[in-house]
Amino acid sequence: MIDQLHKTLETYYPEMVELRRTLHQHPELSFEEEQTPAMIADYLEKLGVEVKRNVGGRGVVGYIRGAKPGKTVALRADFDALPIQEETGLPFASETPGVMHACGHDGHTATLLVVAKVLMENQQNLEGTVVLIHQFAEELAPGGAIAMISDGCLEGVDAIFGTHLWSTMPLGEIGYRRDAIMAAADRFEIDFKGRGGHGASPHETVDAIAVGTSVVQNLQHIVSRNVDPLKSAVLSVGSFHAGGAFNVIADSAKIVGTVRTFETDVQDMMIERMEQVTKGVCDAMGATYDFLYKKGYPAVINDPFETDRFVGTATKLQGEDLVKEMAPVMGGEDFAYYLQHVPGTFFFTGAGNVEKGIVYPHHHPKFDFDESAMLVAAKLLLSVALDFLSDKNPSLLKTQSKEADATS
Numbered sequence: 001m002i003d004q005l006h007k008t009l010e011t012y013y014p015e016m017v018e019l020r021r022t023l024h025q026h027p028e029l030s031f032e033e034e035q036t037p038a039m040i041a042d043y044l045e046k047l048g049v050e051v052k053r054n055v056g057g058r059g060v061v062g063y064i065r066g067a068k069p070g071k072t073v074a075l076r077a078d079f080d081a082l083p084i085q086e087e088t089g090l091p092f093a094s095e096t097p098g099v100m101h102a103c104g105h106d107g108h109t110a111t112l113l114v115v116a117k118v119l120m121e122n123q124q125n126l127e128g129t130v131v132l133i134h135q136f137a138e139e140l141a142p143g144g145a146i147a148m149i150s151d152g153c154l155e156g157v158d159a160i161f162g163t164h165l166w167s168t169m170p171l172g173e174i175g176y177r178r179d180a181i182m183a184a185a186d187r188f189e190i191d192f193k194g195r196g197g198h199g200a201s202p203h204e205t206v207d208a209i210a211v212g213t214s215v216v217q218n219l220q221h222i223v224s225r226n227v228d229p230l231k232s233a234v235l236s237v238g239s240f241h242a243g244g245a246f247n248v249i250a251d252s253a254k255i256v257g258t259v260r261t262f263e264t265d266v267q268d269m270m271i272e273r274m275e276q277v278t279k280g281v282c283d284a285m286g287a288t289y290d291f292l293y294k295k296g297y298p299a300v301i302n303d304p305f306e307t308d309r310f311v312g313t314a315t316k317l318q319g320e321d322l323v324k325e326m327a328p329v330m331g332g333e334d335f336a337y338y339l340q341h342v343p344g345t346f347f348f349t350g351a352g353n354v355e356k357g358i359v360y361p362h363h364h365p366k367f368d369f370d371e372s373a374m375l376v377a378a379k380l381l382l383s384v385a386l387d388f389l390s391d392k393n394p395s396l397l398k399t400q401s402k403e404a405d406a407t408s
Contacts, residue, residue, distance in 0.1 A: 020110035021092040027081030030140035056147030062132035070128025077108035078138035087365035104165035128389040143334035160344035169350035175326035182300035185332025196251030212253035303343035
C-alpha cells in the first residue's frame with residue numbers, strides 16, 4: 001500500500017510545487033497571517049477534510065478520520081515568513097516588499113497539503129485519525145504552537161511528527177536525533193545608565209559606552225569559564241546602541257542578544273551569571289542598569305522510541321547511508337511545545353543543492369531550497385504516520401481506550 005501512496009505523491013508533485021510557489025509569492029509575517037491560513041483551510045475543505053479555523057488565533061487544524069478505528073497521529077507544518085527583502089531573483093519571488101519565505105515554511109505547508117490530499121483519497125483504508133496542524137507564527141516568540149495547544153489542537157493525539165527542509169544539508173540526506181535536536185532560544189536586553197558629559201572632560205562622567213563594552217567582553221567568559229565543557233551554550237550580543245555625537249560622552253547604552261542552551265540548569269546558571277557580571281561591572285564603574293531576560297522556546301527534545309520508529313521508516317525509504325544522526329542545532333523551534341505534551345520526533349530533510357546554486361543559509365535574502373526535497377519530506381511524513389497508526393503496541397492505544405471507556 002505504501003508504495004502506491006508514494007507513487008501518488010509523485011503524481012501530485014507538480015501541484016506541490018505550484019502550491020509552494022504561490023505561498024512564496026504571498027508571504028505573511030508572524031501574527032499577521034490572513035490570506036495564508038484562509039488558503040490552507042479552503043484547500044483542505046475542498047478535499048473534504050474536517051477543518052477548524054482560527055485555532056489559537058490564526059492556526060488551521062484538519063482532521064482525516066479513517067474508516068477504521070485506531071490511534072491518532074498529528075503532522076505539523078508552519079506557514080509564517082520573515083521580515084527580509086528577497087534577493088533570489090526567482091520568477092516566483094515575493095511580491096510583498098520586505099517580506100519573504102526565507103526559512104522554507106512555504107515548502108512545509110505545500111508538503112503537508114499534498115499529504116492530506118493523498119490521505120483523503122485513501123480514507124477508506126485508513127486506520128485511525130491523522131491531525132493536520134498548520135501553525136502560524138513559528139518565527140516570533142511566543143510563537144503559535146503554545147496558543148494552538150491551549151486551543152485543543154493536541155486533544156486526543158497520541159504522537160506527533162514534523163520536519164524542517166534544511167538548505168545546509170544536501171538533498172537526499174535526513175538528519176535526526178534521539179534526544180535534544182534544537183536549543184532553547186532566549187533573548188536578553190541590558191540598559192546601562194551612566195552620566196553623560198563633554199568628550200573633553202571624561203573625569204566628570206560615567207561613560208555608558210565604556211560600561212557596555214566592558215560588560216560585553218565579560219559576558220563572553222561565562223560560556224568558556226562557567227559552563228561544563230561537556231554541555232553546550234551560546235551567548236551572542238547582536239546589537240549595541242549608544243551615543244550620537246563625536247564629542248559627547250554617552251549617558252546611556254543598550255545591548256540586545258540571545259542565549260541558546262539545552263539543559264534548564266545551564267539556562268538558569270547563564271541567567272544568574274549574566275546579571276552578576278553586569279552588576280559587578282556597573283558597581284565598579286558607577287553606573288546603573290536594567291536587566292531583562294526573556295525565555296523563548298524550550299529545547300526540542302525528541303522521544304527516543306518514536307525517533308527510532310522514524311529512523312526505521314526513513315532508512316527503508318532513503319537508505320542507511322543517507323539517514324544520519326546529526327549534531328544538535330543551536331537554532332530554536334516551537335515544535336518543542338508539542339513534544340512536551342505528546343511523544344514524537346522532529347527531523348531535518350536535506351534540501352541543499354550546490355549544482356543548482358542552492359547554498360545560502362536560512363534567514364538569508366537569497367535563501368532557497370531544492371523543491372524535490374518536498375517530495376522526500378512528504379513520503380517520510382506519510383510513511384511514519386501510517387507506521388504509527390498500524391502499530392498495535394497496547395501502550396500507545398491510550399487515547400482509543402479513553403474514548404472506549406467514555407462511550408461504554
